[in-house]
Amino acid sequence: MSSLFQDGGCSSCKDPENSSHSRSRCNGSVSDFFRSLEENIADYCNTTGTQQFILVMKGDGVLNLGGTTTPTLFRFVTFDFRNCTAVLSYDVTAGATTTTRNLIIDCRSIAGVSCVNPGDLGIATA
Helix, strand or coil, X not given: CCCCCCCCCCCCCECCCCCCCCECCCCCHHHHHHHHHHCCCCCCCCCCCCCEEEEEECCCEECCCCCCCCCXXXXXXXXXXXXXXXXXXXXXXXXXXXXXXXXXXXXXXXXEEEEECCCCCCCCCC
16 A cells, blocks of 8 residues: 655556656645545545545645634545646635635645544534
C-alpha cells in the first residue's frame, strides 16, 4: 500500500489521455489526494457519512470563506489532473437557509488537507 507522502510521488500520476504516459503538471501530495478521490483509489479521510475536510493554503493558513474564525468545511466534487483544478462544495448559512456553493481551486495553491469527522471542530457538519 502506498502513501501520499512517499518520496517519488504516486504511481497513478500518469496522464491516461497521453499515449506516452508522461506526468501531468500537477504533482505533489495534495494533488495525489484529490486524484485518489477522483479515481476512487482510496478514502484517506475514512469517515462515516459525508467526507469533509479543511484546506490549509500556502502562505495564508486555514481557508475560511465565511468571515469568521471557523474554517470552511469542504466536500469533494471533482478533480481535473490536466490543469490541477479541484471543484469542492461548501455550505453557506444565512438565517434559516443553507445554500451549497462550489469553489474551483488550483491545487498548487493548497499546502495541506485536513480530514474532519463530524463534531471535530465543535460545529455541525453535513
